[in-house]
Amino acid sequence: MKVVNNFSWMIGGPQGTGIESSANLFAQACASAGLWVFGKREYHSNIKGKHSYFQVRVFDKPINSHVDDVHLLATFEDSTARLHAHEVVKGGALIYDPTKIMLDDLNLKSGVITLPIDFNTVLRHVAEVTGEDYGKLAIMKNVIAVAASMALLRMDISEMEETLNRLFTGKKARLIPTNMAAVKKAYEAVEALPQEIHNQFLYHLTPNKKMAKRLLINGASATAMGKLKAGCRYQTYYPISPATDESNFLESHPESGIAVVQCEDEIAAIDMALGAATTGVRASTATSGPGFALMQEGMGWGGMNEVPIVVFNYQRGGPSTGLPTRHEQGDLMFSAFGGHGEYPKLVMAPADIDDHFHVAFESFNYADKFQTPVMILNDKLLTHSLQTIPPFQESGLVIDRGRLATPEELEAAITEGKGFPRFRPDAKTVMSPRPYPGQEGSPYWMTGDEHDDYGHITENPEIRIKMHEKRLSKYKLMLEQIPQDKQFTLKGEKDADVTLVCWGSTSGLLLDAVEPLKEKGIKVNILNYRLLHPLPIATEKILKSAKKLILVESNWGTQLGHLIRMTTGVFIPNQVVKYTGRPMSLNEIVDAVEKLMKKEVKPEVDPLTGMTIEKVVLTYGL
Amino acid sequence: MASKLQTPLTVAAYKSDVHNDWCPGCGDFGILQAIQQSFAELALPPWESMVFAGIGCSGKVFNYMASHGVHTLHGRVLPFAVGAKLANPNLEVIAVGGDGDGYGIGAGHFVHAGRRNVDMAYIVMTNEVYGLTKGQASPTLGRGQQTKSLPLPNTNDAIQPLALALSAGYTWIGRSYAFDGKHLKEMIKKAIQHKGMALLDVLQPCPTFNDLHTTEWFNKKVKGEGENVMVPRIFNVNDQGYDGAVKDPTNADEVNEKKSKAFEMANYVGERNPVGVFYEINLPTYVERMQAQVPMLKQYAPALMPYQDASHLPTTDLSKVYDEYLF
Numbered sequence: 001m002k003v004v005n006n007f008s009w010m011i012g013g014p015q016g017t018g019i020e021s022s023a024n025l026f027a028q029a030c031a032s033a034g035l036w037v038f039g040k041r042e043y044h045s046n047i048k049g050k051h052s053y054f055q056v057r058v059f060d061k062p063i064n065s066h067v068d069d070v071h072l073l074a075t076f077e078d079s080t081a082r083l084h085a086h087e088v089v090k091g092g093a094l095i096y097d098p099t100k101i102m103l104d105d106l107n108l109k110s111g112v113i114t115l116p117i118d119f120n121t122v123l124r125h126v127a128e129v130t131g132e133d134y135g136k137l138a139i140m141k142n143v144i145a146v147a148a149s150m151a152l153l154r155m156d157i158s159e160m161e162e163t164l165n166r167l168f169t170g171k172k173a174r175l176i177p178t179n180m181a182a183v184k185k186a187y188e189a190v191e192a193l194p195q196e197i198h199n200q201f202l203y204h205l206t207p208n209k210k211m212a213k214r215l216l217i218n219g220a221s222a223t224a225m226g227k228l229k230a231g232c233r234y235q236t237y238y239p240i241s242p243a244t245d246e247s248n249f250l251e252s253h254p255e256s257g258i259a260v261v262q263c264e265d266e267i268a269a270i271d272m273a274l275g276a277a278t279t280g281v282r283a284s285t286a287t288s289g290p291g292f293a294l295m296q297e298g299m300g301w302g303g304m305n306e307v308p309i310v311v312f313n314y315q316r317g318g319p320s321t322g323l324p325t326r327h328e329q330g331d332l333m334f335s336a337f338g339g340h341g342e343y344p345k346l347v348m349a350p351a352d353i354d355d356h357f358h359v360a361f362e363s364f365n366y367a368d369k370f371q372t373p374v375m376i377l378n379d380k381l382l383t384h385s386l387q388t389i390p391p392f393q394e395s396g397l398v399i400d401r402g403r404l405a406t407p408e409e410l411e412a413a414i415t416e417g418k419g420f421p422r423f424r425p426d427a428k429t430v431m432s433p434r435p436y437p438g439q440e441g442s443p444y445w446m447t448g449d450e451h452d453d454y455g456h457i458t459e460n461p462e463i464r465i466k467m468h469e470k471r472l473s474k475y476k477l478m479l480e481q482i483p484q485d486k487q488f489t490l491k492g493e494k495d496a497d498v499t500l501v502c503w504g505s506t507s508g509l510l511l512d513a514v515e516p517l518k519e520k521g522i523k524v525n526i527l528n529y530r531l532l533h534p535l536p537i538a539t540e541k542i543l544k545s546a547k548k549l550i551l552v553e554s555n556w557g558t559q560l561g562h563l564i565r566m567t568t569g570v571f572i573p574n575q576v577v578k579y580t581g582r583p584m585s586l587n588e589i590v591d592a593v594e595k596l597m598k599k600e601v602k603p604e605v606d607p608l609t610g611m612t613i614e615k616v617v618l619t620y621g622l
Numbered sequence: 623m624a625s626k627l628q629t630p631l632t633v634a635a636y637k638s639d640v641h642n643d644w645c646p647g648c649g650d651f652g653i654l655q656a657i658q659q660s661f662a663e664l665a666l667p668p669w670e671s672m673v674f675a676g677i678g679c680s681g682k683v684f685n686y687m688a689s690h691g692v693h694t695l696h697g698r699v700l701p702f703a704v705g706a707k708l709a710n711p712n713l714e715v716i717a718v719g720g721d722g723d724g725y726g727i728g729a730g731h732f733v734h735a736g737r738r739n740v741d742m743a744y745i746v747m748t749n750e751v752y753g754l755t756k757g758q759a760s761p762t763l764g765r766g767q768q769t770k771s772l773p774l775p776n777t778n779d780a781i782q783p784l785a786l787a788l789s790a791g792y793t794w795i796g797r798s799y800a801f802d803g804k805h806l807k808e809m810i811k812k813a814i815q816h817k818g819m820a821l822l823d824v825l826q827p828c829p830t831f832n833d834l835h836t837t838e839w840f841n842k843k844v845k846g847e848g849e850n851v852m853v854p855r856i857f858n859v860n861d862q863g864y865d866g867a868v869k870d871p872t873n874a875d876e877v878n879e880k881k882s883k884a885f886e887m888a889n890y891v892g893e894r895n896p897v898g899v900f901y902e903i904n905l906p907t908y909v910e911r912m913q914a915q916v917p918m919l920k921q922y923a924p925a926l927m928p929y930q931d932a933s934h935l936p937t938t939d940l941s942k943v944y945d946e947y948l949f
Contacts, residue, residue, distance in 0.1 A: 268698075272708075391944065400934065
């Protein structure tokens with residue numbers, strides 16, 4: 001039985017051998033053929049040699065997740081075949097180099113088609129027809145693997161050619177003939193296979209040329225675009241995986257006018273962004289856990305001085321250096337409660353790659369509106385995952401700079417001659433008027449010490465109460481003024497048997513799980529928290545009226561669960577977690593939900609709460 | 623650089639009405655006054671001027687100025703100030719802090735600020751102690767010295783900030799003394815007017831905790847060259863023919879020669895304390911370097927760049943950026 005446009009491809013190899021480029025090539029070819037893709041990248045904290053792999057799932061509808069099954073595994077050296085051959089399903093295929101590995105050494109399932117390609121022979125042929133130096137062609141093995149995959153999937157060679165023409169422009173255009181020679185040879189090799197092998201391979205891709213144009217993009221780039229749209233023109237960063245891609249993107253677009261400053265450390269990064277923000281520019285920084293830890297003192301200063309600033313934390317496996325290039329949602333509690341003392345902070349997480357753009361855009365409005373640091377929790381999965389999505393919906397985007405000083409207020413400050421009352425609460429808006437340096441009448445003082453209306457240091461208890469309460473009352477305003485559909489979403493089946501509760505990248509995965517769970521007779525809906533701190537109290541009703549709740553998070557401690565319990569009193573004993581540094585797959589989550597619904601999970605006592613829980617710990621993936 | 627007031631303000635216009643709580647006799651008074659005088663003489667509009675300060679006694683300078691005053695975090699005055707200056711180079715931005723703040727906890731930022739050559743002045747109040755925490759040794763106190771709060775003599779060697787600044791790439795390096803008001807004011811003005819990153823290290827007594835290097839100690843005459851010749855401890859190197867200014871920054875030989883001399887002067891060993899301009903060179907500032915790479919920055923400072931229309935709709939056009947990602 002043929003399976004059309006429902007396919008999972010994997011390519012792997014030592015780092016530095018072009019795995020990412022070949023996955024891009026494959027994903028771009030599928031995307032330009034009008035198919036929907038989701039590509040997941042796994043790699044070590046290493047530059048050359050360690051095993052990396054990229055999985056690209058292709059579907060005829062939009063998707064947000066990967067599956068563990070591999071329908072076609074493309075390898076050109078021995079390690080990937082050894083590590084992943086067992087994941088190829090019956091009716092799927094393995095492309096391998098018979099000069100590098102014996103099939104007997106692999107743990108292949110029966111019914112897997114094996115396609116030997118002698119990569120060096122192909123390369124020698126390429127060298128012959130193009131006159132290129134054979135010794136320099138080794139990097140093209142991955143292109144051969146992609147082309148062989150495409151041929152087996154019955155994608156026309158023109159799809160490859162089109163994609164290569166697009167990929168290699170300018171100086172790189174000279175690489176096209178050599179690449180096409182390799183592609184042609186790979187197609188010939190696959191087409192020469194006995195018809196019987198072609199018949200056995202069940203997976204086909206069929207282009208949908210009527211498909212409207214879509215973006216093929218990852219979360220880091222989507223975030224950067226949202227920042228530019230919001231008018232962010234000052235970005236600081238210190239190199240750290242997986243956050244650096246965002247700053248790289250911004251720096252690669254000097255035409256936008258954004259100033260990107262690489263700092264000496266993350267302390268400088270946050271403080272420089274804060275200094276910039278005091279002049280009125282929309283300023284931001286991007287980092288990951290270790291850098292985020294260093295930024296805490298600066299963020300507290302921003303809270304004390306009511307400076308609008310947005311910090312993007314690209315979460316990775318922690319604690320400490322942890323798993324620098326792997327996925328985790330482990331910084332939620334830290335973001336909500338980090339820093340000494342009390343100040344209002346707003347924590348949000350994008351639900352999918354499209355939402356990276358929108359959260360990035362909105363975050364600057366919230367920072368300005370509530371005059372306080374905003375923290376965005378991205379995570380490694382979507383930072384580096386490639387996904388086809390419709391172009392960002394830009395209509396309806398409006399810039400809100402919050403409460404700024406009016407000409408009358410500046411005039412009054414000049415007359416009064418005591419400086420600008422920057423921190424004097426406004427009876428109506430709570431938020432105080434903010435002047436920009438350069439405006440006559442603007443001078444005021446900023447200090448991390450407690451201060452009065454003008455910013456003068458004070459330890460007066462009455463002023464302390466007034467200022468502390470003013471700042472912390474912003475929590476109430478956030479919940480009142482951020483539209484509810486921006487705070488959380490409830491999607492999925494009506495009259496659901498179970499509500500899956502999540503935040504961040506797991507949201508898209510759970511949406512993908514609605515259909516497969518329905519096929520198993522389980523009707524689910526998904527409560528996704530976009531605003532995480534302050535946690536929307538309004539979700540209490542949804543939680544309390546759900547027939548059953550299952551919490552899904554990529555961490556050990558169910559951090560969202562604790563925030564929910566703290567805020568609403570609802571404890572969710574059914575939990576699915578994963579903390580291997582690898583994201584949950586669609587089949588893993590479907591199985592886990594099914595198990596919990598069938599009461600197949602052994603109850604245990606949660607050490608942190610003393611409550612009885614039923615917890616599924618997912619572990620799949622290399 | 624801020625615009626210049628057509629009608630200069632008096633020094634009083636740069637003083638805030640905040641009560642000053644430094645100890646009587648503190649060197650900080652001299653420095654504060656010289657900053658206020660410099661601002662008045664340079665006719666800086668207070669609303670276009672930002673004084674960033676570190677943490678410690680010196681940090682309180684921010685609150686005694688009637689310009690924008692920003693009290694940052696301990697050791698972090700430079701990143702804050704650099705952020706503001708790069709975001710809006712039209713502002714006059716100066717950074718002020720103590721030696722513990724700048725050369726201790728902030729040493730990393732101190733070095734990297736030199737590499738960037740941002741157009742601003744950094745004034746460091748060097749008194750060899752952490753005053754506000756009651757007199758612990760700062761990075762400029764010499765090994766074996768024991769000021770009155772130290773239970774035991776200092777076990778660390780002192781750093782030489784001017785030599786460090788030279789290595790880090792500061793393009794104007796000078797030193798003055800807190801109670802030589804005239805010299806100090808002129809040096810602050812020079813540091814502000816220099817196009818690039820200027821370090822002005824200011825020696826000052828801490829009358830409460832530094833009982834070794836007091837005002838009397840600084841004022842005391844010491845033995846000069848020759849029999850029975852007594853000379854002031856503090857001497858201005860520029861008065862004695864020393865010129866640390868590089869005339870041709872493209873001339874590597876001249877740069878090396880001036881740097882070597884400045885290094886030698888910075889590491890002066892003896893009873894006397896040299897002050898004056900140790901080194902000066904004209905190199906492209908960080909803003910100029912950014913402008914070369916991001917042409918729009920020539921037209922607009924980041925803080926003044928347009929990004930929305932009158933109805934607050936974003937005006938950034940992403941269509942060209944999209945092209946690369948559309949399939």
